[in-house]
Amino acid sequence: MNEKNKTPILTESAATTQHLAHPDHPDHPNYKLEIVELLRSNLTPKLKQECILTYHGNDIAAALSLLNPEERSRLYRILDTETLAGVLEYSGDLNRYINELNIRRRVDVLLQFEITTTVEYLRQMTKADRNTLLDLMDDDTKREIVLLSSFDEDEIGSRMTTNYIVIQEGLSIRQAMHALTEQAAEHDNISTLYVVDEEETLIGAIDLKKLIIARDGTSLDAITMTSYPYVYTNELIEDCISRIVDYSEDSIPVLDQDNKLRGVLISQDITQLVDDEMGDDYAKLAGLSSEEDLKEPLKKSILKRLPWLVILLGLGLVVSSVVGAFEGVVAHLPLIIAFQSLVLDMAGNVGTQSLAVTIRVLMDERISGREKLYLIGKEARVGLVNGLILGTLSFVFIGLYLMAFKGQLLIPAFAVSFCTGVALLVAMLLSSLSGTIIPLLFKKIHIDPAVASGPLITTVNDLVAVVTYYGLAWVLLIDLLRL
DSSP: OOOOOSOOOSSHHHHTTTTOBOSSOTTSBOHHHHHHHHHTSSOOHHHHHHHHTTSOHHHHHHHHTTSOHHHHHHHHHHSOHHHHHHHHHHHSOHHHHHTTSOHHHHHHHHTTSOHHHHHHHHHTSOHHHHHHHHHTSOHHHHHHHHHHHTSOTTBGGGTOBOOSEEEETTOOHHHHHHHHHHHHTTOOOOSEEEEEOTTOBEEEEEEHHHHHHOOTTSOGGGGOBSSOOOEETTSBHHHHHHHHHHHOOSEEEEEOTTOBEEEEEEHHHHHHHHHHHHHHHHHHHTTOSSOOOTTOOHHHHHHHHHHHHHHHHHHHHHHHHHHHHTHHHHHHOGGGGGGHHHHHHHHHHHHHHHHHHHHHHHTOTTOOHHHHHHHHHHHHHHHHHHHHHHHHHHHHHHHHHHHHHSOOOHHHHHHHHHHHHHHHHHHHHHHHHHHHHHHHHHHHTTSOGGGSOHHHHHHHHHHHHHHHHHHHIIIIIIIISOO
16 A cells, blocks of 8 residues: 555546645645545546555545445445455454455455454354354465464464464575565565474574575574574463563564464564553553453443442441541541541552552562562652651641631641641551552462552552541540640
């Protein structure tokens, strides 16, 4: 697909589209509207095709949502299979549009996709429909699909592709170049070549540039990188994603349990894996079991959210019962309830910050026990210093506020502000510790630390803050100062 270099002007009808401007960028042509107008024009299919092919696939994909099903059907008919596949991949709603194709065209388009995309699409179909499509595919593709489908969705093997170049060990440079040329017609991921032995066991990898500039007399072993990152087919994605990202390679070989090369993860797959993992981690921080999709059924969304909400309801009742235990303090000094939310909110914020830092650190599987202890100490020091600063500010400003606006005398005003400041200091320190220690404990007992979610940490910190604040008010203000 060629990128658009100029607006097509083949006829008077087509010319009417050239001045359409993007609403957000008046000087930039709005290509998707041009495409829509072009498809609705009276041009012949041949001329429409010539015009359409001058646009980038992403612009064509953007126009799909502006077309009705009949207009999209006409577009599908004038695009060749390879171009159509590229457009649908850009669309962001592949399932919706590919289902509008007849079954034969659908198969042809699926064969143009990366095998991982095809497998992902087939997973969502009923068994009968899936088998119908598979029966229309060639044997090699069927074998690849069966291989990838044999892995669970959370295993690396389900995301690998067989689109890579393999070179047999022991070949000369000339023979290796010949093998590359033969395979390049079928496989376009050629920047890294993989060397295997007769049993398909991985030996190493060769950078394409090194092969191109190597002299005829150079040994293949001399340009083969034998120290190269790899993963196994049955490894869980979340367990090895940080290791994959650390190497920053454009492709990573995937081996079976016998160390035989079975596929590779290409850069697009790696980017998608990182995006998916970040989405899931973000969802877990919100107390969800996994990332939620816009089109997800209502029942499924409710079932994702409800379990955590039930747990948090129980913890919330505990917090409420603790507050109830301090009814006497509130009845004696109603003024202190005005600053309860300040202490609770700051404790929750600090705990969530520590949780985010801890989960980020725990993504590195190589972190040692000493480093974990250092993390706890560091977060405690951060919470202590921040608590000291904010507690001091609270002491000063709350005291002045009570004197200026509430008519309190000097000692009662600053006694209340001192209690609030100390409670803030203690709550922030303990919240930093809970936001660090809880995910570390989860990790220790082999539970995803992201499950120690923001809502859970916040609720625990509310409990800590309530006990700290009202406990100090009871001891300092009522028992000692007799306010």
